[in-house]
Amino acid sequence: MKALHDTWLVYSRAMKLNIKQPVWLVVMIIQPLYFLIFFAPLLNSFDDVPGGMPGFQNGAMETFVPGLIIMMALFGSTFVGFGLIAELRAGVIERMRVTPVSRAALLIGRTLATVTTTLVQALILVLLAAPIGGLSIYWPGVFLMFGIIILTSFMLGALSYGVAIVLKSEDTLAPVLNTFVQPIMLLSGIMLPMALAPQWLQNVADFNPFYYAVEAARSLFSGEMGADAIWQAAAYIGALAIVLVWWATRKFARAVA
Amino acid sequence: MLIETKGLKKTFKSRGKEVEAVRGVDLAVKEGEVFGLLGPNGAGKTTTMRMLSTLIEPTEGHAVVCGHDLAKESANVRRDIGYVGQEGGTWGEVTAREELVMQGRLYGMSKRRAQQRALEVLAAFQLEDYADRTVKTYSGGQKRRLDIALGIMHEPKLLFLDEPTTGLDPQSRAHMWDEVRALRDRGTAIFITTHYLDEADALCDRLAIIDHGEIVAEGTPLDLKKAVAGDVVAIGVAAQSAEAVELLGAKDFVREIESGEPDPATGVALLRMYVDDGAAALPELLRALDAQDISPASIELHRPSLDDVFLKQTGRSLREEH
Numbered sequence: 001m002k003a004l005h006d007t008w009l010v011y012s013r014a015m016k017l018n019i020k021q022p023v024w025l026v027v028m029i030i031q032p033l034y035f036l037i038f039f040a041p042l043l044n045s046f047d048d049v050p051g052g053m054p055g056f057q058n059g060a061m062e063t064f065v066p067g068l069i070i071m072m073a074l075f076g077s078t079f080v081g082f083g084l085i086a087e088l089r090a091g092v093i094e095r096m097r098v099t100p101v102s103r104a105a106l107l108i109g110r111t112l113a114t115v116t117t118t119l120v121q122a123l124i125l126v127l128l129a130a131p132i133g134g135l136s137i138y139w140p141g142v143f144l145m146f147g148i149i150i151l152t153s154f155m156l157g158a159l160s161y162g163v164a165i166v167l168k169s170e171d172t173l174a175p176v177l178n179t180f181v182q183p184i185m186l187l188s189g190i191m192l193p194m195a196l197a198p199q200w201l202q203n204v205a206d207f208n209p210f211y212y213a214v215e216a217a218r219s220l221f222s223g224e225m226g227a228d229a230i231w232q233a234a235a236y237i238g239a240l241a242i243v244l245v246w247w248a249t250r251k252f253a254r255a256v257a
Numbered sequence: 258m259l260i261e262t263k264g265l266k267k268t269f270k271s272r273g274k275e276v277e278a279v280r281g282v283d284l285a286v287k288e289g290e291v292f293g294l295l296g297p298n299g300a301g302k303t304t305t306m307r308m309l310s311t312l313i314e315p316t317e318g319h320a321v322v323c324g325h326d327l328a329k330e331s332a333n334v335r336r337d338i339g340y341v342g343q344e345g346g347t348w349g350e351v352t353a354r355e356e357l358v359m360q361g362r363l364y365g366m367s368k369r370r371a372q373q374r375a376l377e378v379l380a381a382f383q384l385e386d387y388a389d390r391t392v393k394t395y396s397g398g399q400k401r402r403l404d405i406a407l408g409i410m411h412e413p414k415l416l417f418l419d420e421p422t423t424g425l426d427p428q429s430r431a432h433m434w435d436e437v438r439a440l441r442d443r444g445t446a447i448f449i450t451t452h453y454l455d456e457a458d459a460l461c462d463r464l465a466i467i468d469h470g471e472i473v474a475e476g477t478p479l480d481l482k483k484a485v486a487g488d489v490v491a492i493g494v495a496a497q498s499a500e501a502v503e504l505l506g507a508k509d510f511v512r513e514i515e516s517g518e519p520d521p522a523t524g525v526a527l528l529r530m531y532v533d534d535g536a537a538a539l540p541e542l543l544r545a546l547d548a549q550d551i552s553p554a555s556i557e558l559h560r561p562s563l564d565d566v567f568l569k570q571t572g573r574s575l576r577e578e579h
Contacts, residue, residue, distance in 0.1 A: 009362050013351075020350045091344030095407060098310055098340040099363040100332055254313075 006102040010109025018117055028121050029128075032072045036132055039191075040064050055193025058222040061133035066145065066217035067190040069125055073118050073149045074188075074210065077156035078181045080114045081164030081173055088168060093252075103253040107161060108245065114157035115150050122149050141220035148216050148233055155241035162248030188214045209236040258321075259415050259446050260286035260309060265318035267304050278304040280470040281318065286415070286448055286463075291441050293461030294450045295563065297575055301470040302450035303343065303419055309448070310340040310417045323414050336364070339413035343420050345404040347392040353379065353403050354388040357410055364411035374410060382406045382436070398429035405436060409445065416440065418449045422456060434460055454563045454575055466567055473570040478563060485561035485569055487512060488535030490542065491527050493555035498526040501551050505530060508545065510538055525554045529568075531561075 018024070043060040046053040056063050087093055096106060123146075130137050160177065167173050187201075188194075188210035194202055205211040212233035219227035267279040279301040286292040294302045307313045309322055311331040320327040323337035347356055354375055361371030379385045382402040387395065392403065401421065408416055418437070422430040437447055437460060451457050457464050458478045465475040474481055494501050498516050505528065506514045514530040532538040535558045546553060567575045 006363070009359065013355075013359050016355070017350055087348050089344065090348035091342040091346040092348050094312060094342050094344070095340070095346030095360075096363060097312060098335060098338070099360070100335040100365065101363045 003102040003105055006105035007109045007112070010096075010101070010105050011112045014110045014113035015116060018113055025117060025121060028072065028076045028117075029124055031075065032068050032125055033128065035068055035071075036065070036129055040068075040133060053196070055189070055195030058218065061129075061135050062222050063193060063218055065126075065129045065133055065135060066221040067188075067214045068129070069122050069145070069149065070152065070188070070210065070214050070217050071185060071190045072121055072125060073152045074156065074181060074185060076118045076121060077114055077153040078160050078177050080110075080157050081160035081177070082170055084110070084161050084164045085168060085170055085173065088165065093165075097252075104249045107158060107249045107252045110161060111154055111157040111245070111248075115153045118149060118153040119146060122146060138221065138223040141223050141225065144225070144230070145217045145220040148213055148220070148230075148237070151234065151237040151241055152210070152213055155237055155244050158241065158245045158248040162244065162251045165248070165251045184208060184210050187211060190214055193218075209233070209240055212236055258285050259288055260284060260292075260320065260322050260448065262309070262320040263318055265305065265308060265320055266316045267301075267308055267313065268316045277470055279308070279315075282467070282470075282472055284465060284472065284475075286446060288414075289441065289444055289446050290462040291437060291447045291449060291460055293457045293464035294448070294467055295452065295454070295457040295461075295464050295567075295575075296450075296467035297452055297573075300467045302452075302467055304470075305467070306417050306419050306448065306450055310338055311335055312340075336411075337414050339408035339411065339416040341404045341408040341416070341418050341421065343423065345400060346407055347400065347403060349393055350391050352389050352391055353384050353395075353406070356392070356403075357406060360407045360410045366411070371410075378406045378410060397425060398432065401425060401429065401433060402436070405433075409440065413445065415446045415448060418447060420450055420452070422451070422453065430456075452575065454567075458563050464563075466563075466570060468567070468571045474566055481563065481566045482561045485531065485565045487531050487533045487561075488538075489529065489557075489559050489561050489565055490532055490535055490538060491529045491555075491557040491559075492542065492546075492553045493525040493527050494546075494551055495523070495525050495554050497549075497551050498528065500549065501528055501546060504545055504549060504551075505542055508538075508541065510534070510541075523554070527555075531565075535559075 040061065043064055046056050046060050126137060126142055129135060163176060164173055167176060187205045187208045189205065194205045194211060197205065212229050215229035216227065216233035219229055262282055262284045265279060265282040266277070269276045269278055282305055294305060296302050304313070308315045309320060309327065311327070311334050314328070322334045325333040325337070327334055357375035357378055358368070358371045361374050362368065366374065379388050382405065384399065384402060384406060387399060392400065395403065405418070405421070422433050425433060437449070441447055449460065461478060463477050465472045467473070476484070498519070502514055502516050505511055510533050512531045512533070514528060517527040517529065519526040539556070539558060543553070564575050
């Protein structure tokens with residue numbers, strides 16, 4: 001009970017801070033909008049290819065938009081650690097670690113705030129993408145896709161906070177996270193489906209949990225509720241989320257700032 | 258006793274090398290006192306404080322803080338102590354009131370109780386006028402007062418202050434001393450680290466001097482200074498300092514004499530000696546020097562300071578490092 005209450009306290013503090021800086025919500029949505037407006041139209045011509053392009057059976061926009069939403073969750077959550085470093089340096093984390101607050105709450109509360117903002121961004125993007133991309137939205141699928149987004153954001157938020165605590169410096173955090181997030185994005189088939197990839201690249205992608213997340217999002221978006229990628233993504237990312245939350249909680253408990 | 262430690266040690270591993278930051282510290286802090294840990298930078302003050310406030314685990318040794326075993330009952334220790342780190346503990350877009358209420362709630366207060374207590378604390382630290390401004394707009398002194406207000410939100414028995422006046426202007430510093438004394442008068446024991454001699458002297462009921470991770474002296478400032486015994490005479494000589502040392506050291510009322518390095522600019526070396534009675538010794542010392550045609554460049558006579566205590570224990574001056 002105490003852990004839940006503490007998590008709520010840490011969450012509400014983090015949310016209050018998020019709300020005070022709404023500019024971030026806008027910044028994080030602008031990037032996918034650029035993709036939607038300046039890149040997505042290039043894909044529309046694939047719909048006219050005789051016999052269809054591999055991976056685009058559901059239509060170009062129906063394939064691209066779900067991937068874009070996962071990409072936004074990916075970038076929106078991976079870099080939350082930056083905000084932590086300033087607080088770490090100012091002694092805020094240390095001050096909280098001396099209180100009897102649950103150690104897990106310090107991490108999970110913050111991570112849940114990340115999940116919340118990511119969900120809000122995803123919802124806004126879905127609502128904007130429908131008219132821009134000319135999509136009809138299958139809401140039950142979209143809601144299940146939000147489940148995948150919650151897991152993704154939870155896992156990456158925890159990872160980002162944990163890495164931030166270890167590195168303690170923006171200067172090293174940026175390259176480390178970029179090195180990690182760029183190949184993951186490329187190997188997940190967000191820009192173009194992995195069905196277009198040569199065999200070896202597909203084999204590599206099979207080890208990337210976000211490949212399944214993107215595939216699952218596409219299936220859910222188009223109403224294929226029974227696709228294998230859905231449970232694969234949930235299991236893969238869910239398991240990783242548990243491991244990373246556990247790891248990051250330990251880092252929080254022992255942080256020497 | 259609020260704190261009792263036995264053989265507290267902390268070893269850090271840094272790039273494969275082991276660094277002994279604290280090498281076996283025995284301390285006792287009583288209820289209601291201001292206890293100071295005085296030492297140069299890197300002496301192990303902060304590491305000791307961080308161990309006692311549950312932030313890092315000791316490598317070895319044992320400690321009881323507020324009646325709870327530090328290693329086994331850290332949750333109970335946390336409930337009874339407050340801690341204000343060197344960096345403070347606030348940042349960015351939050352207001353003093355929000356953070357105080359949150360702090361109270363992290364200690365398990367109800368929302369209403371935390372709001373009430375925040376009002377008391379804001380008043381006690383003259384922060385009412387800024388209570389709803391974001392902390393990034395605060396001056397150094399205001400920020401420091403808020404840091405301490407956060408540390409005592411839950412009325413701890415014992416408050417840790419890590420270098421509370423570093424970086425403050427003289428006026429804010431004097432205010433901070435008053436705040437610390439006021440807290441002590443209301444029954445809170447305070448454990449403070451500092452590298453300022455005057456701060457340790459003026460503020461602490463008792464103190465321990467730490468150097469290279471070890472306590473080299475412990476007691477009230479007065480007792481520590483008395484232990485140096487007698488008065489301190491410092492005579493600067495521009496030449497023949499070795500002869501002067503021999504000459505003055507031969508006097509039976511000179512207990513100890515040591516010669517500092519000559520100042521690179523003036524060439525004056527400071528001879529520092531401890532004598533039984535400074536006023537009586539001074540004319541004799543001067544006569545002795547005069548007889549050998551050594552003319553002093555400067556003469557100083559003073560009661561022993563904490564710096565003399567430190568110098569005697571470690572052979573170095575705390576002043577030289579700052």
